[in-house]
Amino acid sequence: MADIDCIVAGAGVVGLAVARALALSGREVLVVDAEAGIGTQTSSRNSEVIHAGLYYPEGSAKARLCVAGKHALYAYLSERGLAYERCGKLIVATRPEQVTKLEAIITRGTAAGVGDLRMIGPAEIAAMEPEVSAVAAVWSPSTGVVDSHAFMLSLQGDVENAGGVFAFGAPVTGLRRAGGMMVVSTGGPEPAEISTDLFVNSAGHGAPRLAALLADYPAQLLPRQAYAKGNYFALAGRQPFRRLIYPTPEAAGLGVHATIDLAGRVRFGPDVEWVASEHDLAVDPARAASFYAAIRSYWPGLPDGALTPDYAGIRPKIHGPSEPMPDFRVEGPAAHGVQGFVTLFGIESPGLTASLAIGEEVARLAG
Numbered sequence: 001m002a003d004i005d006c007i008v009a010g011a012g013v014v015g016l017a018v019a020r021a022l023a024l025s026g027r028e029v030l031v032v033d034a035e036a037g038i039g040t041q042t043s044s045r046n047s048e049v050i051h052a053g054l055y056y057p058e059g060s061a062k063a064r065l066c067v068a069g070k071h072a073l074y075a076y077l078s079e080r081g082l083a084y085e086r087c088g089k090l091i092v093a094t095r096p097e098q099v100t101k102l103e104a105i106i107t108r109g110t111a112a113g114v115g116d117l118r119m120i121g122p123a124e125i126a127a128m129e130p131e132v133s134a135v136a137a138v139w140s141p142s143t144g145v146v147d148s149h150a151f152m153l154s155l156q157g158d159v160e161n162a163g164g165v166f167a168f169g170a171p172v173t174g175l176r177r178a179g180g181m182m183v184v185s186t187g188g189p190e191p192a193e194i195s196t197d198l199f200v201n202s203a204g205h206g207a208p209r210l211a212a213l214l215a216d217y218p219a220q221l222l223p224r225q226a227y228a229k230g231n232y233f234a235l236a237g238r239q240p241f242r243r244l245i246y247p248t249p250e251a252a253g254l255g256v257h258a259t260i261d262l263a264g265r266v267r268f269g270p271d272v273e274w275v276a277s278e279h280d281l282a283v284d285p286a287r288a289a290s291f292y293a294a295i296r297s298y299w300p301g302l303p304d305g306a307l308t309p310d311y312a313g314i315r316p317k318i319h320g321p322s323e324p325m326p327d328f329r330v331e332g333p334a335a336h337g338v339q340g341f342v343t344l345f346g347i348e349s350p351g352l353t354a355s356l357a358i359g360e361e362v363a364r365l366a367g
Helices: 013-024 061-080 096-111 124-126 148-161 206-214 283-296 350-367
Strands: 004-008 028-033 090-093 118-120 134-141 144-146 165-168 171-178 179-184 192-201 226-235 244-247 257-260 266-269 273-275 307-317 327-331 341-345
Touching: 004 013, 004 179, 013 028, 013 148, 013 192, 013 350, 061 144, 061 148, 061 327, 061 350, 090 096, 090 124, 096 118, 096 134, 118 124, 124 134, 144 148, 148 165, 171 192, 192 206, 192 350, 206 307, 206 341, 226 283, 266 283, 266 307, 283 307, 327 350, 341 350
Parallel strands: 004 028, 004 192, 028 165, 090 244, 192 341
Antiparallel strands: 090 134, 118 134, 171 179, 179 192, 226 266, 226 273, 226 307, 244 257, 257 266, 327 341
């Protein structure tokens, strides 16, 4: 018999949602993480946006899980009394030739089940956000912002209330199949070897490295890990917006956008900076020059000296700068042939929004 029913590697927002879904289905769950607590990597270094689900190709896992996750997340936050705001978002075209891209976003979002998108013109944009300069915009009323840490703490509580336990400072150092079970080795102050019927790889940046530890995992299915740093700058002085302001999307990201937190403070980012390491988290103040240029395309009134370096996060990419953006990979034995193993690759944005739906997807794959 296995020592425990299932182990989830990774205590970010997605790993927590996966552990919650498994624990609520009646499984005995252990969550292991190399860090000292929950959500210390990508989950604590993002925009905290609840995405509507309008950017992703029809039929993709991103589109399906984002839309389902959005509805589940709003319901969860409301039921638990957790902080969020459905503030809405404007995706702006600052040049006439960008309008066709906005039309394509509406078409794609509608096909994915986002039924509340509409195009608006300069007069309505000015009425909603007087500081914004744009020739057209997509209005997305179901976009919002959330206190992601409060959400993660609530998920952790759900896991623990359902009998799940956490082991922090416990990196996975070995992974193999033996005797019809997965055998997991962990390091840290208290190294252990634990057998389990189900192992879920939700290790974010570390997911490809972790899967590579498993000799039975097909080498041709291992993705190449790449790192795209997103830098954020804070805005000093008067706060100009009441809604999220996004430019027309660019390659590898959604452009330098304006987000607001639950206190109404504005920050800008992320940009896209390809780096060699997931640990490269310093924000170079010199990048402010490109931020000023990008922001002034839709907010000409940005004062000189108003931006200060804030923080950076790393997107767990499974593609390089010149490659098309792939879909989420949430794969069980039917995809890779390894019994008792579910792996998640490339869970970047909209991973926070999709987290509860991803948890349910893993629970279904686990049987």
